[in-house]
Amino acid sequence: MHFPLTTLFSSVLFAILASSQVVSLDKNLRTCDDRFGIPSEVPGGFSNVDCDGENVKEAENLIQVPRAEILGVTRQVVAGEKLVFFVVQDEVVYRIPILRQLNGAVEVLEEQICRDVSHRRF
Numbered sequence: 001m002h003f004p005l006t007t008l009f010s011s012v013l014f015a016i017l018a019s020s021q022v023v024s025l026d027k028n029l030r031t032c033d034d035r036f037g038i039p040s041e042v043p044g045g046f047s048n049v050d051c052d053g054e055n056v057k058e059a060e061n062l063i064q065v066p067r068a069e070i071l072g073v074t075r076q077v078v079a080g081e082k083l084v085f086f087v088v089q090d091e092v093v094y095r096i097p098i099l100r101q102l103n104g105a106v107e108v109l110e111e112q113i114c115r116d117v118s119h120r121r122f
Helices: 005-020 054-063
Strands: 070-077 081-089 092-100 106-108 114-116
Touching (some): 054 106
Antiparallel strands (some): 070 081, 081 092, 092 106, 092 114
8 A cells, every 4th residue: 555655744743743742531630611612603603523523533543532522522613623522431520621723733622621520421
């Protein structure tokens, strides 16, 4: 199989970024607001994303959580792409935003991670 050089470069760059930005949910104890920080419907608002999409798989590696723990993903495209993962661990729902900038750089917005113990998985 042949892969374009840009695809290989992007994959290697993403792997380097991902290895340096692993998220530890145990340390992020800030409580989310009522809407998990997701704004109401506005231009450039968030939309639901297929949890099996290519961007989601890359971001899963970045935050290093199993697919079974991801409840849903929302996406906003404004000067880049912002994916917000809703992850459940130990019956706590976490909101984890990830930003993919126009230049391809990917980062976890750690200061915006929050949790909500009132939303149970079952």
